Amino acid sequence: MFAPFIIALRAAGVPASITEYLALLRALKAGVAGFDVEDFYHLARAALVKDERHLDRFDRVFGEIFKGLESPPGTAETTVEIPAEWLRKMAEKFLTEEERAQIEALGGFDKLMETLRQRLAEQKGRHQGGSKWIGTAGTSPFGAYGYNPEGVRIGQEESRNRRAAKVWDKRVYKDLDEDEALSSRNMKVALRRLRRFARTGAATELDMPGTIGATARNGGSLDLHMVPERRNAVKVLLLMDIGGSMDDHIRICQELFSAARGEFKHLEFYYFHNCPYERLWRENRRRKETEKTTQEVLRTYGPDWRLVFVGDATMGPYEISQPGGSVEHWNEESGVVWMGRLTRHFRRAAWLNPVDQQHWRYTHSIGMMQGLMENRMHPLTLAGLESMARELAK
Amino acid sequence: MAQFKGTERYVATRELEVAVNAAVALERPLLIKGEPGTGKTVLAQEIAKALGYPLIEWHIKSTTKAQQGLYEYDAVSRLRDGQLGDPRVHDIANYIVRGKLWEAFEADHPVVLLIDEIDKADIEFPNDLLLEIDRMEFYVYELRRSIKARHRPVVIITSNNEKELPDAFLRRCFFHYIRFPDRETMEKIVQTHFPNIRQDLLREALTVFFDVRNVSELKKKPATSELLDWLKLLTIEDMPPEALRSQDNKTAIPPLYGALLKNEQDVHLFERLAFLTRRKV
Numbered sequence: 001m002f003a004p005f006i007i008a009l010r011a012a013g014v015p016a017s018i019t020e021y022l023a024l025l026r027a028l029k030a031g032v033a034g035f036d037v038e039d040f041y042h043l044a045r046a047a048l049v050k051d052e053r054h055l056d057r058f059d060r061v062f063g064e065i066f067k068g069l070e071s072p073p074g075t076a077e078t079t080v081e082i083p084a085e086w087l088r089k090m091a092e093k094f095l096t097e098e099e100r101a102q103i104e105a106l107g108g109f110d111k112l113m114e115t116l117r118q119r120l121a122e123q124k125g126r127h128q129g130g131s132k133w134i135g136t137a138g139t140s141p142f143g144a145y146g147y148n149p150e151g152v153r154i155g156q157e158e159s160r161n162r163r164a165a166k167v168w169d170k171r172v173y174k175d176l177d178e179d180e181a182l183s184s185r186n187m188k189v190a191l192r193r194l195r196r197f198a199r200t201g202a203a204t205e206l207d208m209p210g211t212i213g214a215t216a217r218n219g220g221s222l223d224l225h226m227v228p229e230r231r232n233a234v235k236v237l238l239l240m241d242i243g244g245s246m247d248d249h250i251r252i253c254q255e256l257f258s259a260a261r262g263e264f265k266h267l268e269f270y271y272f273h274n275c276p277y278e279r280l281w282r283e284n285r286r287r288k289e290t291e292k293t294t295q296e297v298l299r300t301y302g303p304d305w306r307l308v309f310v311g312d313a314t315m316g317p318y319e320i321s322q323p324g325g326s327v328e329h330w331n332e333e334s335g336v337v338w339m340g341r342l343t344r345h346f347r348r349a350a351w352l353n354p355v356d357q358q359h360w361r362y363t364h365s366i367g368m369m370q371g372l373m374e375n376r377m378h379p380l381t382l383a384g385l386e387s388m389a390r391e392l393a394k
Numbered sequence: 395m396a397q398f399k400g401t402e403r404y405v406a407t408r409e410l411e412v413a414v415n416a417a418v419a420l421e422r423p424l425l426i427k428g429e430p431g432t433g434k435t436v437l438a439q440e441i442a443k444a445l446g447y448p449l450i451e452w453h454i455k456s457t458t459k460a461q462q463g464l465y466e467y468d469a470v471s472r473l474r475d476g477q478l479g480d481p482r483v484h485d486i487a488n489y490i491v492r493g494k495l496w497e498a499f500e501a502d503h504p505v506v507l508l509i510d511e512i513d514k515a516d517i518e519f520p521n522d523l524l525l526e527i528d529r530m531e532f533y534v535y536e537l538r539r540s541i542k543a544r545h546r547p548v549v550i551i552t553s554n555n556e557k558e559l560p561d562a563f564l565r566r567c568f569f570h571y572i573r574f575p576d577r578e579t580m581e582k583i584v585q586t587h588f589p590n591i592r593q594d595l596l597r598e599a600l601t602v603f604f605d606v607r608n609v610s611e612l613k614k615k616p617a618t619s620e621l622l623d624w625l626k627l628l629t630i631e632d633m634p635p636e637a638l639r640s641q642d643n644k645t646a647i648p649p650l651y652g653a654l655l656k657n658e659q660d661v662h663l664f665e666r667l668a669f670l671t672r673r674k675v
Contacts, residue, residue: 015561017565019565019566020565023420023422023568026420027416027419027420030416030419030420031419032412032415032416032419032420033412033416038408039408039412042408042409042412042413043412043413043416045409045413045569046409046412046413046416046417046424046568046569046570047416047568047569049569050425050559050561050564050565050567050569051564051569052427052571055571189556189557206470215473220477221477222473222474222477
């Protein structure tokens with residue numbers, strides 16, 4: 001019955017299945033929706049859409065497929081209907097004798113409404129000013145905030161008696177159809193993939209197999225054994241680009257940082273500017289005091305640490321390839337050499353880039369960095385975080 | 395068939411009514427999502443009240459296992475009883491602890507079962523409950539018998555979207571997303587909770603509330619439950635409406651803001667905005 005609708009939904013990317021379609025039909029049979037279009041819309045939505053990000057797509061498809069269903073034939077093009085009684089009452093209240101005579105001149109109320117309907121059908125799109133079309137601030141009889149005494153108010157006052165068509169035409173779920181916003185909370189969930197459990201610390205949990213074994217050996221009298229709780233033992237070294245072009249991405253980096261902080265017990269971090277060279281630092285404000293040489297970092301953290309760079313990798317190509325290419329100091333060895341040392345030492349490494357992945361190919365240095373990272377650069381999105389976590393967990 | 399309608403304590407939109415009634419009529423679970431604080435959990439209580447069924451609540455935590463909803467075999471206490479020579483030990487049924495689903499299945503009357511915050515659990519949790527929720531029966535291995543629902547319970551599931559739910563699970567549910575209420579609906583909601591509130595106070599409070607929500611950089615936007623808490627505080631303190639209005643020239647931080655803003659970054663943000671507006675004036 002609604003097969004074209006389901007097919008259109010699937011084409012628009014709403015993953016509705018036969019199960020759900022059948023559920024919808026059964027609900028209709030059970031009389032949940034009655035014979036109201038709006039009810040049917042609500043019911044179909046509850047049965048077919050299972051993710052709020054798809055609600056807007058559903059609204060669009062629904063509007064397309066059931067176009068014309070909402071009003072009787074003949075007035076199909078217009079979606080605005082103004083209750084005639086209401087207008088008549090208003091006219092009696094507010095219009096002077098003279099004005100009413102003017103309306104009569106135009107052919108009376110029925111004529112007025114007829115003209116309105118025609119113009120609504122003729123008119124495509126929004127209109128303002130002018131003297132014929134329906135819009136705002138004009139002198140035409142139709143529209144809002146105008147001066148014509150015969151004016152029909154449209155849109156100034158919200159009608160309680162909205163047509164059903166409006167419900168999906170309003171498209172209130174548009175905002176939800178964006179890519180999921182990144183918050184430190186859902187970043188944490190994504191980072192959770194990167195977990196390596198190990199039992200360390202005080203013994204606080206009952207060790208079932210141990211207890212059973214010991215009890216059996218003990219001739220049946222209970223001998224409890226405890227083990228330490230399982231904890232995430234993965235170690236992460238975070239190197240973050242700071243300053244310059246990274247200023248645009250501060251908020252997202254903060255979120256990532258707080259997510260990583262909460263998720264990993266062993267987390268160390270250092271800053272670099274644009275490209276890591278011979279020195280890294282702990283606090284950007286007290287850079288000189290908190291500096292460490294990269295060699296020392298390499299010595300301190302073993303190869304079992306996972307290395308994650310966070311940076312936009314957007315810089316002059318020479319900043320990576322040339323000795324002395326750094327914008328802020330003279331570096332004896334080029335960024336390529338240092339990147340090589342870091343990635344060789346830390347076998348599991350990844351680069352997170354807050355720049356939109358679609359724009360990567362327009363920046364030469366991103367391509368160079370991607371090469372140095374052996375294609376282990378991921379966008380700083382939920383999907384990117386997840387693929388990074390999967391790769392680092394290997 | 396009992397129909398769900400908004401009650402005097404809960405304002406339900408028509409779309410919500412349709413979704414609930416569809417779930418009740420087809421005996422399928424209803425999945426409710428929405429911003430935190432828009433009344434997802436309260437909805438289950440109201441449905442139970444409207445249908446006249448008792449409510450069984452199962453609150454999910456990150457450590458909750460699907461099996462715990464069915465039953466648990468308490469091996470440790472049986473072991474202990476065995477050591478002490480308690481005669482109860484011979485019947486394994488004494489050590490089967492019933493879970494919430496069992497309770498709901500065995501009830502004499504149909505019940506409303508709330509599975510609250512299903513996304514908190516492990517990623518496999520919904521998959522482990524697929525069959526049980528679909529057929530409303532499960533098998534107890536220790537007792538060698540299967541438990542079948544006498545009356546299919548009305549299952550309400552809430553989620554805060556922290557994890558994606560598996561498709562197979564979603565297919566079996568009806569879905570409703572609670573949109574954040576507009577001002578008109580919000581007024582109605584407040585009226586149902588505070589029937590005697592002063593109209594001028596309500597108007598000012600709602601203006602402040604929607605202004606606060608409009609600040610785009612907030613980490614946690616205040617929702618309905620925060621508004622209700624705040625109004626309660628305002629009425630207890632007997633705050634005059636003028637105290638709220640003065641906010642745009644002197645202090646942009648609303649009085650008793652602790653009920654609305656829940657983290658220190660948001661409070662700092664507001665202080666900064668207040669400072670800026672003061673300089674402009």
